[in-house]
Amino acid sequence: MIQRPDPEGFRQWNRKKNKRLVNKLMTEEEAIERFVKSGDYLGFELYGTVRCPMTLTRALVRSGKTDFRVAGQGVHELDMLLATDRIREIDFTYIGLEVYGVDSNVRRAVESGKVKNVVEWSNAAITWRFKAAAMGVPFVPAKSMLGTDTLRRSAAKVIECPFTGEKVCLIPALVLDVGFIHVSRADKCGNSQIDGISGFAFEMSRACRRLVVSAEEIIETDEIRAHPDRTIIPYYLVDAVVHAPYGSWPGEMAGYYERDEEHYKMYVEKQATAEGMAGYVQEWIFDLPNHKALLEKVGMDHLRSLNIRGDWI
């Protein structure tokens, strides 16, 4: 098991977290500098290229921090970390390009042995690992993975249920050192709203020692308080808030913008070879100092052409 359950330790950590409504707004560089260290266990919340925290990921790659362990229910962000050799171990569920097929970055990194340890899970299992952590318990029972090699190569265990006598799979809690979530709107304290489906943001945000949130828009706390039912992530879970319009680019953001299909197709071609990918990372991450420079390089006219509703930026 890459990261063992420790509900008692997590309770003590959470007791010490700051419960005051304070301003946590900062740049992506500052958030990475302050809250991430080499060797940390990281998690990213997204689905494919949807609501992917790419601004935070680029800053993470640029920071030079490395030797990470990650929960691999990711796609686009893990490509950047795999291509720059930042990942040592993966709790693996799905890393692929969906309709565009197998991911060449993960092939190169795993087949060469650069990633030292791969542990298999299903999508439900890794999400229930977050849920167990969010519940404050060491595991939750489930009916997935049973009877398969996925189970044998996972760190889950099977027991006989003391109530029904049937076999159940025990899914161990997973607490992240640092979580990264891109949201629709947040206030400067970290209260966050997500439009559309919320994936596993609810569970993962409650399973992090430190949580960095980036948001398309920063709104007033009064707006949060006017619609408290819209808050998916309350402020006390959050350590840093980064204002990142188009923070999921080249992926999409429900209610804001579509995926940049033109850029993504170009990316799919580049990632097919190690050289192509190295060139991509150089051009789109290392050669740019920050998110603002990226937006300028992509061009606001082009970005606005991806908008679903035109009035937000």
Next chain:
Amino acid sequence: MSEKYSSSELLICLASRIMEDGTTAFIGTGIPMLAASLAQSMHAPNLVAVFEFGGTGAILEKLPLAVGDMRTFNKAVHASGICDIMETSQRGFIEYGFLGGAQIDMYGNLNSTAIGDVLHPKVRLPGSGGGNDVGSCCWRTIAVMPHDKRRFVQKLDFVTTPGYLTGPGAREEAGLPRGTGPYRVVTSLGVLGYDDETKRMKLLSVNPGVTVEKVVENTGFDLLLEKEITHNPPPTDEELNILRTKIDPDGLYR
């Protein structure tokens, strides 16, 4: 193969025809999305499409490109998250589940994890994703894949997603929910089911222009044959018209 339609279009139509009106189907990326959309336009307007990351009951007007994109909750009845969907499946609400994989065996087990030894893989594949969960908890699963000997194999390199595992009773013995398991395999050559007694894969029908011998030749394990193997009708003009004009006007799957 007739020039009137592509192999993808045939797979989409065959998968679509299996879906019933008024029931639930767990939809994955690609062909199942088009099949669900076609079924909604044809015989199953009340088909409830369920997507892994939280979309339930979408009206599939535009083709989603991913299981989490905003088209998966277009005019939907609910936009929740992955726990809600997986737990809904685990407590028995989802009838059909669609699956794919690089390899399938005679019991409908699927490999989407690795070719070769998983610890030193020849090819690292994308992994289970939600596949294992769909194969574990949906009532009836339908695999959709091209049909050849590299894919229809005697022994999987890795069992990512459970079919009938090692045969009758094996799912229950492993602790999987009772009464669940593989139902159909829709392939480029025909439609296959499973023998009730042995849980082994059985050829039910062949696609236009395909012989039973051809299916047997392209299968790497002993295939059971239904007593009367039927012929699948080709895509109708109405199906093709809806696919090409409404569902996939850009021709991504032509």
